[in-house]
Amino acid sequence: MRNTMKLRSGAVIREVTRKEADAKNYLTRNVLTQMHLMPAGDPCAYEQNEDGSIIYYFDPARVVEAPPELWYYPTAKTDPITLESGTVIERMSIKRAATYGYYTKERLFQMHYEVIEEPVAYTIRNDKSYMYFYDKKTAVRMPLSCVKCGKDVRYKRKLCQACYEEEMAVRRAEGDEHRNASYGYSRERVLFFDLELTGVYDHDEIISISITNALGEVIMDTLVKPVRNKKWKRTEKIHGITPEMVQDSPTLEELTPRIKEIFAECDNLIAYGVSTDYSHIKYIYETQAEREALHDKTRCCANEFVRYIHEHRPDVVHASLVDAMDTMGIAWDGIPHTSIADTIACQKVWDALFPHYYQGE
Ligand SMILES: [Zn+2]
Known part of the structure; x- marks a missing residue:
């Protein structure tokens, strides 16, 4: 059985090995960037890294030329680094990352997205530690949580089922008192x-x-x-x-x-x-x-x-x-x-x- 994954768009893509991907000429985001190209749609397959993160593959028939402003940034330090999976990512500022729709894991979590893909870029903090950016487009939308308890998944009126039932019981008691x-x-x-x-x-x-x-x-x-x-x-x-x-x-x-x-x-x-x-x-x-x-x-x-x-x-x-x-x-x-x-x-x-x-x- 092949593993498959459902994308936010609803499309289902399958897991491939690097060998299969190479045989089909699939391109990673990393290679696309080097060729000044960008994907024109959803990835067509994925590979899972040892650490559980994902590398997406794109169909070479479905790519477009990247706008020139993304090719070359005279002031940007690109200092490419190689991830354990072999993927090369570039250094960019938080601001520039945001223009691509790249954010840190924490920021995406606040926006109710969960990261599954490996990092797509990085920057270096003042304390010299690395900060990785992830693509919002490929992150998974998390179920929203209850506005009252903040723990459980929303059911109705922005509340989880327990909080909703609790609130309804209060309202029902008020209504019954009014009617009776x-x-x-x-x-x-x-x-x-x-x-x-x-x-x-x-x-x-x-x-x-x-x-x-x-x-x-x-x-x-x-x-x-x-x-x-x-x-x-x-x-x-x-x-x-x-x-x-x-x-x-x-x-x-x-x-x-x-x-x-x-x-x-x-x-x-x-x-x-x-x-x-x-x-x-x-x-x-x-x-x-x-x-x-x-x-x-x-x-x-x-x-x-x-x-x-x-x-x-x-x-x-x-x-x-x-x-x-x-x-x-x-x-x-x-x-x-x-x-x-x-x-x-x-x-x-x-x-x-x-x-x-x-x-x-
Ligand atoms: Zn709740």
């Missing part, structure tokens, strides 16, 4: 709502409003006649509301006094993906202060569901209302995507997430 807390709200005063719109933009209008309370009572469920938009072909396919259907419905302006009354009587206003709904319903209020007061009452059921699955159900990757109902094992009342069915669904998901949200529960 007693909030003491009255079911009459917690409302759920859902809007259907002519489209997703600011100029789009509300064409349906559903509001229920946490007792499951329907407080408002009406179509709304838009005043600026005459048709909404694209969203019609989703919610099924046609221009004909809203012909005789009240306008938002007509409904506003009643909506304000309802909102004034509530402590919380919850929707699944509340930001879209809020960004349209807030316009029933004139002042910024009133809009902020409404915002303070809003809660997002989707955000809470996402937090829950992150902490408890990493297998669940989608977080639509339909996914939330499935995950929590709740059956639908009515057809998903109609605003009244979605509102009731949202209330049930909230009940499942927050079992002690209401007084005496």
